[in-house]
Amino acid sequence: MATLILMRHGHVEGIYPERFRGRAELPLSALGVRQAQALADRLSVRYAPVALYTSPMGRCSNRYPHLPRHEYSISAANGPARSRL
Numbered sequence: 001m002a003t004l005i006l007m008r009h010g011h012v013e014g015i016y017p018e019r020f021r022g023r024a025e026l027p028l029s030a031l032g033v034r035q036a037q038a039l040a041d042r043l044s045v046r047y048a049p050v051a052l053y054t055s056p057m058g059r060c061s062n063r064y065p066h067l068p069r070h071e072y073s074i075s076a077a078n079g080p081a082r083s084r085l
Helices: 030-046
Strands: none
């Protein structure tokens, strides 16, 4: 049986106040980099990935520079505060 692991990027700079940022390029903070590395270390002990898919956003893909790049965008909401939606 295959195992599917879903994860989000680590902490990013500029996330407050909370709003939908769509494709805004927010880099990982120092904390986010540590979170990503800790997760990679933890997963590598238990799993050997067959496939890896990531968002093209830098906060996600910069952690995996060797992956081929394929663009796919589903972001129609960019900028409005959550309270306005």
